[in-house]
Amino acid sequence: MVLKNNLKEFRQNKDYTQDDLGKSVGVSRQTIISIERYRYKPSLELAMKIARELNIKIEKLFYFA
Amino acid sequence: MTLSKKEISILIEITFSIIFTLIFLPFFYRNQETLFVISELMGKVIEIIIFVVIYFSIAYSLLEVIYKNKITEDERCDMINSKSYKLGYLLYEFSLFIFIGKLVNSSTHQNGEIIFLILALLLIVSIIKSTYHFYLHRTF
Numbered sequence: 348m349v350l351k352n353n354l355k356e357f358r359q360n361k362d363y364t365q366d367d368l369g370k371s372v373g374v375s376r377q378t379i380i381s382i383e384r385y386r387y388k389p390s391l392e393l394a395m396k397i398a399r400e401l402n403i404k405i406e407k408l409f410y411f412a
Numbered sequence: 413m414t415l416s417k418k419e420i421s422i423l424i425e426i427t428f429s430i431i432f433t434l435i436f437l438p439f440f441y442r443n444q445e446t447l448f449v450i451s452e453l454m455g456k457v458i459e460i461i462i463f464v465v466i467y468f469s470i471a472y473s474l475l476e477v478i479y480k481n482k483i484t485e486d487e488r489c490d491m492i493n494s495k496s497y498k499l500g501y502l503l504y505e506f507s508l509f510i511f512i513g514k515l516v517n518s519s520t521h522q523n524g525e526i527i528f529l530i531l532a533l534l535l536i537v538s539i540i541k542s543t544y545h546f547y548l549h550r551t552f
Contacts, residue, residue, distance in 0.1 A: 375418075375486055377418075381552055386551070
């Protein structure tokens, strides 16, 4: 099982740039890029911050595939 | 290829280690017999200090001028730092074994030779660690 996410899709739906989202949750643009490319698995705290910022349930944002 | 401010700052460190190796290490190799003569060494030490101050002042000033935004240190940076420092720690341990092995096997030890060996090992480890740090920032 691999942890994947729909971050790019939900971020674009909310008209956030990678930089905007990074700043609003306190991480760099590179970290958002890495999460979107499944290269970096965020901590639970960061995942919940992103989900709250995008106003979406965490289980919809992150899933096992 | 666009590089972030953090990646450029790592490249500055790598470049420094390489320049130091090319410019100053040959001096320590050539003058192993006279390294403990304070008058001989002081000039070089002052030269190194001036070089370090000028190099980092210019490099980081240029970096601040080109990249206005602040470097954001987040959990990904912490993870990358811990991975590269772990490699650095293992390499330092390994180089300590090399150093002890050299001391045990060599019948005649010159103090200058020991200083050169320590400096060379530190620089090699520093270059490998920083390169791995840069690689992780690019690929993670």
